[in-house]
Amino acid sequence: MNSSSAPAALPATTPAVPSKPSAQKPRQLRKYHRREQRAGWAMLGPALLLLLLFVFVPAMLAFGLAFTNARLISPNPPTFAGLDNFVRLFADEGFYRSLLNVAYFAVIVVPLQAGVALIMALLVNAKVRGVNFFRTVYFLPVVTSMVVVSLLWLFIYRQDGLLNEIITKLTFGAVHGPDWLNNTATAMPAIILMSVWQGAGFHMIIWLSGLQTISAELYEAADIDGVGRWQRFRYITWPGLSSTRSLILITITIQALSLFTQINVMTQGGPLDSTTTIVYQAVRAGFKQQETSYASAISLVFFALVLIISGVQRYLTREKS
Amino acid sequence: MATTLERTSRRAGARSTSPNPRRLRGIGGWIGRILLGIVFAFPLLFMFVSSLKPDQQIFGDLSSIAAFLPVGNLSFDNYGAVFDRVPAARFLINSIGISAVTVILGVLINSLAAFALSRMRVRGKGIILTLIIATLIVPFETLALPLVWWVNQLPTLELDGFNLSLTTGWLDTYQVQIIPFVANAFSIYLFHQYFDSIPKELDEAARVDGASWFKIYRKIVMPLSGPAIATVSILTFLPAWNSYLWPLMVVQSEELRPVMIGVQYFFQLNVSWGQVMAYSSMITLPVVALFIAFQRSFVNSIASSGVKG
Structure with a gap:
């Protein structure tokens, strides 16, 4: 850490190096540069070492271990197993089920969360008194941990929980809601609704920063022409948000594909695998069953999926703008 | 009654000539803000309020607005029990x-x-x-x-x-x-x-x-x-x-x-x-x-x- 004293002590060894005749730089300056290099590397060192150890190495390991039979705790070192894990994965019905569930989740959550967040952003973008209060309130679920949110909604979704009581009240006793999380048809929609509730405030902020980049002059010009509110949105706001839009699309998609916490706290993948997900499958294999190699194969397929989908999204949104 | 009507119509009039039309003014905007506010705040409010109530009362209050209000038999007993x-x-x-x-x-x-x-x-x-x-x-x-x-x-x-x-x-x-x-x-x-x-x-x-x-x-x-x-x-x-x-x-x-x-x-x-x-x-x-x-x-x-x- 002490970059000033360490290099100062070192140059005692450097004068031994004969100076090249071609070097025109005064020795003093070269020494200065060398010292700067050393100090620079000393400052970069800790971060680079940690990133290497905890990002690069595990990323490489995901590739490597997927082709072995590694177990989390095992007396034997892992041995090469070829494509065994992938063969097993692509024959696993649970894996296809998790792909389908995640696709279902993402296809609904992405537009719903982006849309709700945009409406919220438009509502709190107004320069009227009291708007800051609502901005704070909409943001509260974002700072609340997903674990806590899942617990809270576990209660709300009970057969005799808050949601069903409200439904019964609002319909004057005509409708009695289902046991949301124990029903294959309603478990995933319930998780979707809760996830949007938790995440929309986050994307509201990103929409807001996009809205603030749109020039007020455009709106003034539209006003002079007597353009209606919808058309103002359609021809000024919406095109003005194009880069924000692709950003939001990609962040919500990756977040949706990584669905795990809600599932682990609320349903454990059930009922009847109707809410199992890719990350949930990977955790179950790698942690509960200690099959690191199989979990690495799932992680690898998951990463490829994330890469392909966000690549396609980037390509599509780039073409439009 | 008349004054509120007047005010809203004035607001509506101001909207079309407003120099900054990004403002979503008017009653509609406020209804939207408040409804969304209820949706986002009430579950968390429910969590906090319920933490002060005995289990039986939590279920008892569910069917009324009391679920969101700190009423009835309030105490920090649940917090004490958590530590046990x-x-x-x-x-x-x-x-x-x-x-x-x-x-x-x-x-x-x-x-x-x-x-x-x-x-x-x-x-x-x-x-x-x-x-x-x-x-x-x-x-x-x-x-x-x-x-x-x-x-x-x-x-x-x-x-x-x-x-x-x-x-x-x-x-x-x-x-x-x-x-x-x-x-x-x-x-x-x-x-x-x-x-x-x-x-x-x-x-x-x-x-x-x-x-x-x-x-x-x-x-x-x-x-x-x-x-x-x-x-x-x-x-x-x-x-x-x-x-x-x-x-x-x-x-x-x-x-x-x-x-x-x-x-x-x-x-x-x-x-x-x-x-x-x-x-x-x-x-x-x-x-x-x-x-x-x-x-x-x-x-x-x-x-x-x-x-x-």
């Missing part, structure tokens, strides 16, 4: 310690790296920065499982009385909950962006006066980087406090567990929802208090973390 059921104090101390150390080390190590990349002539720094930013596309979920295996292979120094011994495996330690999350590509990127906006003339002048690089970092650049430090602190603190997937896999001992893992204790045997709500409130309110105190920094940090995608 779960080593909650231990979990809180663990989480506070883990988050604090991660934030402090994260700010230090990432800002040092960003300083070198932004300010100093380091060979190959262009490539280094590109490599660091490239890691942002990898979601943690894809690294988590190979990482569990990997940390179990890492050597660790164990102090047993006065004997230092080298053992293998970081599983079930504090360091495994901290060290992997200290260096963060996005924090480096944020610091780098911010340092680039600080005029380099300042440190050149200091160099002429014979100041060391570390002194420039400590005395010139860091004191000018308050907003970046706040942003990185919040972006490091939130996932550290909220972490769940990682400690679930790498921590077995009760005395090392963080707060989020504590929720599991409430579903063994008979569930007391009042206690669940009390524990949930207890681990949420500190973050909400921090958020309300540092609102601007929170919002800025979230806005900048969106850029990550």
Whole structure:
């Protein structure tokens, strides 16, 4: 850490190096540069070492271990197993089920969360008194941990929980809601609704920063022409948000594909695998069953999926703008 | 009645000629804001209010607005019971310690790296920065499982009385909950962006006066980087406090567990929802208090973390 004293002590060894005749730089300056290099590397060192150890190495390991039979705790070192894990994965019905569930989740959550967040952003973008209060309130679920949110909604979704009581009240006793999380048809929609509730405030902020980049002059010009509110949105706001839009699309998609916490706290993948997900499958294999190699194969397929989908999204949104 | 009508019509009239039409004025906007406010605030309000009620009353109040109101038989009994059921104090101390150390080390190590990349002539720094930013596309979920295996292979120094011994495996330690999350590509990127906006003339002048690089970092650049430090602190603190997937896999001992893992204790045997709500409130309110105190920094940090995608 002490970059000033360490290099100062070192140059005692450097004068031994004969100076090249071609070097025109005064020795003093070269020494200065060398010292700067050393100090620079000393400052970069800790971060680079940690990133290497905890990002690069595990990323490489995901590739490597997927082709072995590694177990989390095992007396034997892992041995090469070829494509065994992938063969097993692509024959696993649970894996296809998790792909389908995640696709279902993402296809609904992405537009719903982006849309709700945009409406919220438009509502709190107004320069009227009291708007800051609502901005704070909409943001509260974002700072609340997903674990806590899942617990809270576990209660709300009970057969005799808050949601069903409200439904019964609002319909004057005509409708009695289902046991949301124990029903294959309603478990995933319930998780979707809760996830949007938790995440929309986050994307509201990103929409807001996009809205603030749109020039007020455009709106003034539209006003002079007597353009209606919808058309103002359609021809000024919406095109003005194009880069924000692709950003939001990609962040919500990756977040949706990584669905795990809600599932682990609320349903454990059930009922009847109707809410199992890719990350949930990977955790179950790698942690509960200690099959690191199989979990690495799932992680690898998951990463490829994330890469392909966000690549396609980037390509599509780039073409439009 | 007449005056409200007048006011609304005046507002409606003002809307079409308003110089800033981005304003969504009028009754519709306020109805929308309030409805959404209810949707977002009431579940959390329900959680906090229920934490003060006995179980029976929680269920009794469900069918009326009382579910959201602090009425009836209120007490902190649930909070007391939480401490009997779960080593909650231990979990809180663990989480506070883990988050604090991660934030402090994260700010230090990432800002040092960003300083070198932004300010100093380091060979190959262009490539280094590109490599660091490239890691942002990898979601943690894809690294988590190979990482569990990997940390179990890492050597660790164990102090047993006065004997230092080298053992293998970081599983079930504090360091495994901290060290992997200290260096963060996005924090480096944020610091780098911010340092680039600080005029380099300042440190050149200091160099002429014979100041060391570390002194420039400590005395010139860091004191000018308050907003970046706040942003990185919040972006490091939130996932550290909220972490769940990682400690679930790498921590077995009760005395090392963080707060989020504590929720599991409430579903063994008979569930007391009042206690669940009390524990949930207890681990949420500190973050909400921090958020309300540092609102601007929170919002800025979230806005900048969106850029990550």
